[in-house]
Amino acid sequence: MAIVITSILFVLIGLALGGGGAWLVALGGSPFYLFAGLMFLATAVLLFKRRAAALWVYALLVLAALIWAIWEVGFDWWQLGPRGGLIIILGLWLLTPWIRRPLGFRSTMGSQYPANPWPLAVPVIIAAGAAIYSMTTDPHDLAGELPGPVTLHTPVQAKAxxxxxxxxxxxxxYGRTPYGQRYSPLDQITPQNVANLKLAWQYQTGDVKRPDDVGETTYQVTPLKIADTLYLCTPHNLAIALDAATGKEKWRYDPNSGMNPNRQHQTCRGVTYYRDVAAPPGSACAERVYLPTSDARLIALDAANGQVCTSFADKGTLRLDTNMKYDPAGYYYSTSPPVAVLGxxxxxxxxxxNYSTQEQSGVIRAFDINTGALDWNWDSGNPDVTTPLPAGQFYTTNSPNSWSVSSVDEGLGLIYVPLGNQPPDQLGMNRSPSVEKYSSSIVALDIATGQVKWVRQFVHHDLWDMDVPAQPSLLDITGKDGTTVPALVGPTKQGDIYVLDRRTGEPLIPVKEVPAPAGTIPEDRASPTQPLSDLSFMPDPLVEKDMWGVSLFDQLxxxxxxHQLKYEGRYTPPSLQGSLIYPGNFGTFNWGGVAVDPERQVMFxxxxxxxxxxxxxxxxxxxxKGQDQKGSEQGLNRNDGAPYGVFLGPFLSPLGVPCQAPPWGYVAGADLRTGKIAYMHKNGTVQDMTPLPLPFKIGVPGIGGPIITKGGVAFLGAAVDNYLRGYDLTTGRELWRGRLPAGGQSTPMTYIAGDNKQYVLIVAGGHGSIGTKPGDYVMAYTLP
Incomplete structure (x- = not known):
């Protein structure tokens, strides 16, 4: 009976692999799957006929599969496993007595002898040995070291x-200082003692994901710490103050921003702190917290007690949706904390x-921080006129916006604004010259007037939603001649790291223009070249052998x-047939950006x-229109009013796992003086990605940002497994991890509390778009 069932199973496998393999060959792909399907069918026939030759035929398949797999991917366990796992398991089954006995022979004395196992056993043992060996190697690991910690004997600038x-x-x-470095000069926690970190306190905000929330309800806040108080916001825009040493709540404020199914996001990345030096100490609203809300308001609160500062704007509230020609509710708000600088x-x-062609403007506005009066406005659709727009006039509809965090150099009098693309992101027809100039760039604006000082574009004629997603990091870099240059580090979705002179926008690490694919729809065009930084985490172009799956079937x-998708490498234009976009819309780097060490002049x-x-x-x-059509990185983006909508989504197998082979996520370090990548290590496990809690370190995706401490430890949550991790900044090796009760898709921070102990804090609340566990936790760790 076992041999009949096995024969039927092999027929089904053979038909699936053979049929799919023939289809793949017709598309110009590998012939192996067709060959494997035929070998399964041949083995099935021989099994059904009780022929021992079935083991020989299957042995040939085992050897062929091993040679093919190693030829394609070398000794990479996570790619060898799906190619050979099923074949080896079935080979072991064929070696059992239940299969070999019917394939054997009966002696003249009437005894039944099973078929000789060795013709199949030897290839199976060899394949198993190759698999075991591959488990001991990591072909994706780049080992190296960043320049070591600054010491008294290290020649560096006097004070970074x-x-x-x-x-x-x-x-x-948000990034600790106006420079956005995400660097702390604290050094109590070191690579030698970080493994001793313990949970000091935990607080729950009570703001949990609701049944009527939009899909991208996320908890991305980085709290602020001023004196003895932490200030944070929640996805539904509660503002909360906590005692930094104990986590005890001091006050909370609810702006009652309501729910709106048209919102694409429901998040808050942070609040803004301001101290009025002219106000008497201790007076009402001498220190303020500014809270952006998801119904497009900015509210000023007294940092001492959470009371509304009624002297600001209209009784404490500034409407951010004024002077918009089209103002549909839920389409616009400030998800990131505003910048407080020079009044x-x-x-x-x-x-x-990608909702429609009639959305709010991406205008950048400066208001008087005490009164809320409009000081200047910079609209990338009308960039030369920054004087306050009169009542009754409108900002440019759908002009490129800045949804991330800006950085400031008060000495130079400049604010550095990361800009996105003009919706609809995948359609470039009918864009104005100013939109073409400012889309997907960093623009330096004069803090006093809003006038443009320089612009550096990172994608020409963006058809891929390659917004500049992250806050630029500012630091001073020492050149080879010993001179110090004020620099800006700009991470991008496509994986390039731009290191620019922040006075002029000129590259400090070379940037070149490289040819880019053409072939758009007839109404559009593609830029013939695109910029490429010499410091880049751009992945190699995908090829067929990079396709992955947990089995031969979904890999096929x-x-x-x-082969059915249009793909010509990075910047393949969108198409009617469907295009493969790699790096994808999720971004090699997203809003979490990078952290920089201004003393060692490195990034993590x-x-x-x-x-x-x-x-x-x-x-x-x-x-x-249906309720699931919100316009996002997954699903149908309608682009109402445009000639085309766009269907976006991750490139997934029928089982819902990425079609490209892992690793999907790394930690990496680079020297910003030389532009050289020092190390890249797989980061994160599939523990929270699969029904079984398997802690396999495969290198998983994530969203969130890192921090660096002077003690030489970098901290990062972000990955889709629920951990906060500590790394040796010099080598990138993981030194510690703390289990989180929910997804840690926020950027951590660190501070000293009243007990003179260094704390590391992260908010764990999950991320709706990537499916991590939601929650409402604030977690603080310290050394015993």
Whole structure:
């Protein structure tokens, strides 16, 4: 009976692999799957006929599969396993007595002898040995070291500039200082003692994900620490103050921003702190916290008690949706904290990607931080006029916006604004010259007037939603001649790290223009070249052998899909047939950016690699609007009013795992003086990605940002397994990890509390788009 069932199973496998393999060959792909299907069918026939030759035929398949797999991917366990796992398991089954006995022979004395196992056993043992050996290697690991910690004998500038006047034990802005370095000069926690970190306290905000929330409800906040108080916001825009040493709540404020199903995001990355030096100490609203809300308001609160500062704007509330020609509720708000500088509060805003052609403007506005009066406005659709827009006039509809965080150099009088693309992101027709100039760039604006000082574009004629997603990091870099240059580090979705002179925008690490694919739809065009930085985490172009799956079957499906998609490397234009976009919309770097050490002049980051697909849909073929059509990185983006919608999503197998082979996520370090990548290590496990909690370190994607401490430890959550990790900054090796009760898709921070102990804090609340566990936790760790 066993041999009959096995024969039927082999027939089914053979038909699936043979049919799919023939399809793949017709598309110009590998012939192995067709060969394997035929070998399964041949083995099935011989098994059914009770022929011992079945073992010989299957042995040939085992050897052929081993040679083919090693030829394609070398000794990479996570790629060898799906290619040979099923074949080896079935080979072991064929070696059992239940199969070999019917294939044997009966002696003249009537005894039944099973078939000789060795013709098949030897190839199976060899394949198993190759698999075991591959488990001991990591072909994706790049080992190396960054320059070591600064010592008394290290020749460096006298004192590294960190921006602003922030006490060492505090964290005043999203990136700690106006420079956005995410660097702390604290050094109690070191590579030698970080393994001793323990949870000091835990607080729950009570703001949990609701049944009626939009898909991208996320908890991305980095709290601020001023004096003895932590200030944070929640996804539904509660503002909360906590005692930094104990986590005890001091006050909370609820702006009642309501729910709106048209919102694309429901998040808050942070609040903004401001101290009025002219106000008497201790007076009402002498210190303020500014809270952006998801119904497009900015509210000023007294940092001491959470009361509304009624002297600001209209009784404490500033409307951010004024002077917008089209103002549909839920389409626009500031998801990131505004910048407080030189008596101004400067605000950008997020618009719903790819909803329609009639959305709010991406204007950047500076308001008087005390009164809320409009000081200047810079609209990338009308960039030369920055004087306040009169009542009754409108900012440019759908102009490129800044949804991330800006950085400031008060000495130079400049604010550095990361800009996105003009919606619809995948359609470049009818863009104005100013939009073409400023899309997907960093622009330096004069803090006093809003006038442009320089612009550096990172994608020409962006058709891929390659926004500049991260806050630029500012530091001073020592050149080979010993001179110090004020620099800006700009991470991008496509994986390039741009290191620029922040006075002029000129590259300090070379940037070149390289040819880019053409072949757009007839109404559009593609830029013939695109910029490429010499410091880049850009992945190699995908080829068929990079297709992955947990089995031969979904791997075969991914190979077929790969050949069906249009793909000519990075910047393949969107198409009607469907294009493969790699790096994908998720970005090699996203809003979490990188952390830089201004003393060692190095960076630490988390490059992520996930391919996406982009398929244009003629507007007359788009179905009536449904509740799941929110416009996002997954699903149908309608682009109402445009000739095409677009269907976006990760490039996944039929089983819902990435079609491209892992690793999908790394930690990496680079020397910013030389532009050389020192190390890249797989980061994260599949523990929270699979039904079984398997802690396999495969290198998983994530979203969130890192921090660096002077003690030589970098901290990062972000990965889709629920951990906060500590790394040796010099080598990138993981030294510690703390289990989180929910997804840690926020950037951590560190501070000194009243007990003179260094704490590391992260908010764990999950991320709706990547499916991590939601929560409402604030977690603080310290040494015993």
């Amino acid at each position: 500039a960190m921006g602003g006047d922030v006490p060492d034990g505090e964290w005043h802005q 101004k509060i400067i605000v950008g805003g997020a618009v719903n990607d 499906a991914c190979r077929i899909k790969f 980051g988390m490059p992520t690699y996930l391919a996406f697909t982009s398929r244009l849909i003629p507007s007359d073929q788009i179905p009536p």
